[in-house]
Amino acid sequence: xxxxxxxxxxxxxxxxxxxxxxxxxxxxxxxxxxxxxxxxxxxxxxxxxxxxxxxxxxxxxxxxxxxxxxxxxxxxxxxxxxxxxxxxxxxxxxxxxxxxxxxxxxxxxxxxxxxxxxxxxxxxxxxxxxxxxxxxxxxxxxxxxxxxxxxxxxxxxxxxxxxxxxxxxxxxxxxxxxxxxxxxxxxxxxxxxxxxxxxxxxxxxxxxxxxxxxxxxxxxxxxxxxxxxxxxxxxxxxxxxxxxxxxxxxxxxxxxxxxxxxxxxxxxxxxxxxxxxxxxxxxxxxxxxxxxxxxxxxxxxxxxxx
Amino acid sequence: xxxxxxxxxxxxxxxxxxxxxxxxxxxxxxxxxxxxxxxxxxxxxxxxxxxxxxxxxxxxxxxxxxxxxxxxxxxxxxxxxxxxxxxxxxxxxxxxxxxxxxxxxxxxxxxxxxxxxxxxxxxxxxxxxxxxxxxxxxxxxxxxxxxxxxxxxxxxxxxxxxxxxxxxxxxxxxxxxxxxxxxxxxxxxxxxxxxxxxxxxxxxxxxxxxxxxxxxxxxxxxxxxxxxxxxxxxxxxxxxxxxxxxxxxxxxxxxxxxxxxxxxxxxxxxxxxxxxxxxxxxxxxxxxxxxxxxxxxxxxxxxxxxxxxxxxxxxx
Numbered sequence: 001x002x003x004x005x006x007x008x009x010x011x012x013x014x015x016x017x018x019x020x021x022x023x024x025x026x027x028x029x030x031x032x033x034x035x036x037x038x039x040x041x042x043x044x045x046x047x048x049x050x051x052x053x054x055x056x057x058x059x060x061x062x063x064x065x066x067x068x069x070x071x072x073x074x075x076x077x078x079x080x081x082x083x084x085x086x087x088x089x090x091x092x093x094x095x096x097x098x099x100x101x102x103x104x105x106x107x108x109x110x111x112x113x114x115x116x117x118x119x120x121x122x123x124x125x126x127x128x129x130x131x132x133x134x135x136x137x138x139x140x141x142x143x144x145x146x147x148x149x150x151x152x153x154x155x156x157x158x159x160x161x162x163x164x165x166x167x168x169x170x171x172x173x174x175x176x177x178x179x180x181x182x183x184x185x186x187x188x189x190x191x192x193x194x195x196x197x198x199x200x201x202x203x204x205x206x207x208x209x210x211x212x213x214x215x216x217x218x219x220x221x222x223x224x225x226x227x228x229x230x231x232x233x234x235x236x237x238x239x240x241x242x243x244x245x246x247x248x249x250x251x252x253x254x255x256x257x258x259x260x261x262x263x264x265x266x267x268x269x270x271x272x273x274x275x276x277x278x279x280x281x282x283x284x285x286x287x288x289x290x291x292x293x294x295x296x297x298x299x300x301x302x303x304x305x306x
Numbered sequence: 307x308x309x310x311x312x313x314x315x316x317x318x319x320x321x322x323x324x325x326x327x328x329x330x331x332x333x334x335x336x337x338x339x340x341x342x343x344x345x346x347x348x349x350x351x352x353x354x355x356x357x358x359x360x361x362x363x364x365x366x367x368x369x370x371x372x373x374x375x376x377x378x379x380x381x382x383x384x385x386x387x388x389x390x391x392x393x394x395x396x397x398x399x400x401x402x403x404x405x406x407x408x409x410x411x412x413x414x415x416x417x418x419x420x421x422x423x424x425x426x427x428x429x430x431x432x433x434x435x436x437x438x439x440x441x442x443x444x445x446x447x448x449x450x451x452x453x454x455x456x457x458x459x460x461x462x463x464x465x466x467x468x469x470x471x472x473x474x475x476x477x478x479x480x481x482x483x484x485x486x487x488x489x490x491x492x493x494x495x496x497x498x499x500x501x502x503x504x505x506x507x508x509x510x511x512x513x514x515x516x517x518x519x520x521x522x523x524x525x526x527x528x529x530x531x532x533x534x535x536x537x538x539x540x541x542x543x544x545x546x547x548x549x550x551x552x553x554x555x556x557x558x559x560x561x562x563x564x565x566x567x568x569x570x571x572x573x574x575x576x577x578x579x580x581x582x583x584x585x586x587x588x589x590x591x592x593x594x595x596x597x598x599x600x601x602x603x604x605x606x607x608x609x610x611x612x613x614x615x616x617x618x619x620x621x622x
Contacts, residue, residue: 059526096513098469098528101597102562116594125339125599128390144390165519183339183348183389186398186460186467188513194430194464228521296519 002150008134008206008270017242017273019249020282021289024218024237031075036082038239047084052091052152056159056175059097060106065221065231067107068160072216074112091148093123093178095188121148124182134206138199143207144184157210157243161220161234161250166197168261168299170226171247172213176204198263205271213246214239222293236289244272245279255292256302318588319610323603324360327353330600331369335376337600347387347399350377351406352604358410359611374412377403385419398460400424401473408481409616422487424474429459429466455500467514468504471497472532480616501533502545509548525552527565531572538575550576563590564602567609575617
């Protein structure tokens with residue numbers, strides 16, 4: 001059960017965060033071995049716990065570039081089970097597609113995680129509880145949150161490495177939009193846009209407080225993301241115990257400046273570490289895997305060379 | 307009766323789906339999205355429709371009455387319905403609640419109050435302040451749509467979208483005009499124009515963004531179905547024909563039982579029912595048992611049953 005009364009610590013009061021960058025060229029690689037081995041380094045408190053994996057499943061996608069690849073989700077599930085988690089749930093509330101069963105069938109999730117009936121939860125139609133937001137960045141003062149999420153012990157945000165036409169980039173923080181139930185917020189979850197898209201990201205993350213992030217950067221998306229962009233090979237998986245630090249690292253890998261992404265800059269004040277000197281880097285260095293991602297002209301200022 | 311039971315050679319509808327819905331009713335009279343979940347407006351509306359539409363309405367009379375009673379009690383003082391008990395504001399489910407109650411001829415005074423709320427409730431983009439800001443915004447050209455054409459939103463004060471607009475149009479088309487509030491005709495016309503404005507190039511609808519940053523949005527099955535059902539009174543319009551064509555071409559690629567059932571309902575309403583629905587639904591049922599989802603079970607039951615009254619009803 002998640003602690004609803006946690007405090008939001010200012011970043012200067014937090015210990016350094018740890019982020020691991022691992023190379024992975026193909027979805028056919030032994031991703032379970034790679035993720036298990038990396039998770040061991042983090043010594044996560046998951047023994048006997050319920051872990052909830054929150055991938056980014058948006059809509060059916062013939063090119064396989066919009067959604068977190070099910071091979072990464074399956075590998076993460078297997079890794080957490082190997083490390084002693086009692087139960088690993090995959091849960092998502094797609095923002096555009098009401099037919100969640102059709103979506104997970106289309107992306108062949110069960111080929112990677114086995115039968116879905118007891119493994120996958122559609123957060124769009126879960127039972128809910130009203131929870132006050134831990135920050136007041138947006139007009140939202142409270143959130144309807146799914147009970148499956150609230151009853152889990154350890155939440156892992158599992159986004160795709162993508163640019164975003166409204167927010168600049170969409171990574172583990174933005175991915176948490178998907179935990180809000182469509183039956184309260186709609187398809188798309190338009191209320192969040194009206195409450196202030198980037199500010200809502202802060203309120204959702206301060207309230208839900210994801211514990212860990214695993215980013216599928218094997219193939220990402222550049223340009224007009226999160227749906228209509230172009231596939232971009234990144235050849236990496238990024239993992240970390242601080243979603244802000246993970247997103248900052250991913251943004252640097254994309255040759256963008258995290259401090260110029262509005263919501264990330266704000267998240268760096270309260271929710272985690274943005275600055276490189278507060279992030280302990282494991283695995284590959286950012287420089288060695290840097291892959292410049294194209295952004296829309298609107299976001300040209302985010303580029304490191306701007 | 308567990309929905310996990312294999313249908314075998316019997317009737318999926320009679321042996322599995324309807325008993326699952328019947329047994330899944332909560333003590334309070336409503337239905338949750340899944341068996342054992344708390345009662346919610348949307349699954350309750352569709353469970354009532356599915357049981358009421360079956361040829362065994364007599365067997366389910368008491369369940370339907372209890373469902374209608376729960377639904378009636380959920381209405382908020384302003385005439386709207388919330389998605390869940392305890393929510394303080396009404397939403398898109400108001401149209402579904404009005405439709406479910408009207409179809410059973412229950413609580414017509416409540417239906418009239420719901421329609422009044424629907425008429426009064428205007429999406430956020432219709433306001434003067436929003437339009438002024440939109441005109442001045444550098445982002446106004448990113449999304450191609452005529453913002454003067456307002457429909458209905460998912461939640462009060464936000465933008466118009468295809469599905470909630472379609473639900474509202476469907477209820478106004480089904481409920482006789484004597485129950486319509488003043489201004490309903492104008493809202494309906496605007497809503498219909500809004501739907502046509504949001505159609506994807508070549509036919510079909512997605513949630514409501516046909517073009518973003520110059521890139522065409524892809525149609526999706528469920529919004530296309532609802533929009534076509536809402537616009538059925540204009541079945542000869544080229545937009546309807548193009549969208550029906552898109553739905554027919556994509557029918558065999560559908561992988562979700564909810565989408566399949568709704569697509570069938572829509573094509574049947576336009577007198578173009580595909581073959582082998584029961585075989586296809588059974589195949590999908592055996593995949594995940596519909597995730598034990600009340601809504602999907604109800605939609606599949608309606609599709610496998612006789613044609614519903616609210617589909618294809620002429621404007622009154």
